[in-house]
Amino acid sequence: MNGTIAWLFAVTFVIGAVGLLGLVAAIARRQFGAGGAHVPFLDHEEGWAEDPVATPRLQRVLGATPRSPDPAELRDRDACDRSSRGPVLAFVLSAVAWLAVGSIFGLVVSLKFQYPDWLTDQAWTTFGRLRPLHLDTVAYGWLSMAGMGVALWLLPRLLRTPLRGGRWATAGALFWNIGMLLGTGALASGWTDGLEWLEYPWQIDGFFVIGGSLAAVPMFLTLPHRKVDHLYVSALYIIGALVWFPILFVVANIPNLHFGVEHALVNWWFAHNVLGLWFTPLGLAAAYYLIPKIVGRPIYSYQLSLLGFWSLALFYSQVGVHHLIGGPVPGWVVTLSIVTSVSMVIPVFAVAVNHHLTVLGRFRALRHSPVLRFIVLGAMLYTAASFQGSMESLRSVNTLTHFTHYTVAHAHLGAYGFASIVFFGAIYFLMPRVTGVEWPWRPLVDVHFALIAVGFFVYFTTLTIGGLLQGQAMLDASRPFTDSVSAAAPWLWGRTAGGLLMTLGHLVFAVHVGALALRAARAPALSLTEEMT
Amino acid sequence: MSPADLPQGREGHEPAEAPRGVPLVVAGLVVVVAAWGAYTFATEIGPGMAPYGDRRTLAALQPPETPAGGGIDGGAVFAARCAACHQADGNGLPGTFPPLAGSEWVVGAPERTAAIVLTGLTGAIEVKGTSYASVMPTFRDQLTDGEIAAVLSHVRGSFGNAATPVPETLVAGVRATLEGHAPLQGQAELVQLYP
């Protein structure tokens, strides 16, 4: 029986991989007709680089000359941004507020490793309650809402037509926020479903299901009106994410359906897919859009984009069980997760090469474009987090790193280093566009970047080292367990220090976003469309 | 208002993808990963291979082979019944629980140790030059003769002790003699019963 399963897997896997190459070859031979890549920029047109926060030096450095924009294109773009204004602001502003709250939770949790007796008289301020509060606030409040906001802003631009039914998404943001408030209250009061990433009680999950589905309505309403004959790769990622997430969330949260070992499998299938099929595609959609936009060049290769997207779709949904390596689950599920985890190097490498070759030769832009700095750093850390994840799924590495702080460092490399940092960049880019108001204090953007870049570097390196020492101590049966605690303890100060810088950066960011929103509320936004209509 | 005043006016075209192919390195990587994956499936899942995620085989999950003679694992009985007091290394706890390692009683006449385990022990006993006056419970109803023989054989042959195993019949004999007997009153009564 096991032998049959093995061969089935081996054969399906090879067929999948060959199919992937076949798809790419077919596109190469233009068998997809008009759908193939179509290049609106010709070589001499490239080079108009933009960043709402950069100085005119950016353009000078890239050797580009300002060109007066085509009025028709400009009008369309302005119409797109205005159409998404309501839902984008609803999602982005909520996300930033949850980010501030979630980071403070994280910082307090981290301090508890240094001061275990601090804040222990109230049940809701103990570690066991604050840790899930941190995780769920940053995952569902910050990352998810920021991702949906960015996606809703990108959609009309990608489809070149105003967003239809934006109000559905605004209502979605309302439902989502109600879910967040209720969920936060529930966790604080000790009411939880008790599984990591699925903590919010299922009775409250309905708000997220409704909120998420409403957020996807404009996508379905707008797609039929698209004015492009070819979907840019960012659109693929957004469509994928908005379809995948509600399914994952509903399946994993159905009460009284999952039990025992199977429940653990569903738990980690879900938890990893939140990263891989929700945060990752939304983050990649933003990176794929903003990199070429800012450096003023087309993405290096259409086929690489497709290879990256389809191999992510093919492999990601099976990697989650690598969280249970060594656990009492069937061996073939673990092997399947290891093979697909390692296979993730294909989409990751494809995306990394594609982004790198797009920016290659224009890295000088980084010195002058703060937004690009966020996006490029985020994209690089995506590559790093993914390769690290593939390695961690190998049994030999996993025995050392499992159950240690190393895993937490890795989680932040993906969720923070990649997704959060890309969303920071995207929000800096989109806010002036949807509000028509410029950023009030540009130097604050650099302050934000410096704080989080330094903070995250300290956070990640110290926690990684601490985790490895902890793992070594735990593996050595001749050392008492407390050795593993004392080996990691000094390094946990690094997390607190780095996390403090990151949290300060988030507060700076939140103040800046708040100030921009206030100005936008006071001053009527600039708009071409309004003048013309 | 001039279009260039809008943030949108400072942007280039919407991004596109150049119609370039997949670089050879990437295609090569796909082939390598596919081959590695197929190889891993074929070698890691198959007849006779570990069916569980923690790599244990069905055989490893079977109860351990029963030791020859007696059929009971004395080490397991010791861990379950005695180690809480006499400690896993048999050294006891100073002042409270006497050591079994190197104890003259353990390696001495097996009837005496069998009697201690069967009836329990209270009152003064001197072990390795230190006097103890504490209470050890009876195991008369918890352990069978076979189990007592196995655990005594185990302590007599472990922790540096090197005395002969204790046969089950000997324990059965002591049990019959001390039927209903109260806990032994220290080493005085022990020596008196089994000189």
Ligand code: HEM
């Ligand atoms: C805003 C972006 C952030 C995101 C997306 C994020 C995400 C996460 C995730 C996914 C986990 C679960 C890790 C695991 O168990 O594998 C986690 C745990 C944690 N995070 Fe964050 N985090 C963020 C910011 C912070 C900050 C600023 C701090 C401050 C020090 C922090 C401190 C912690 C701590 C202490 C834990 C618990 C680790 C443990 O249980 O040992 N995080 N976070």
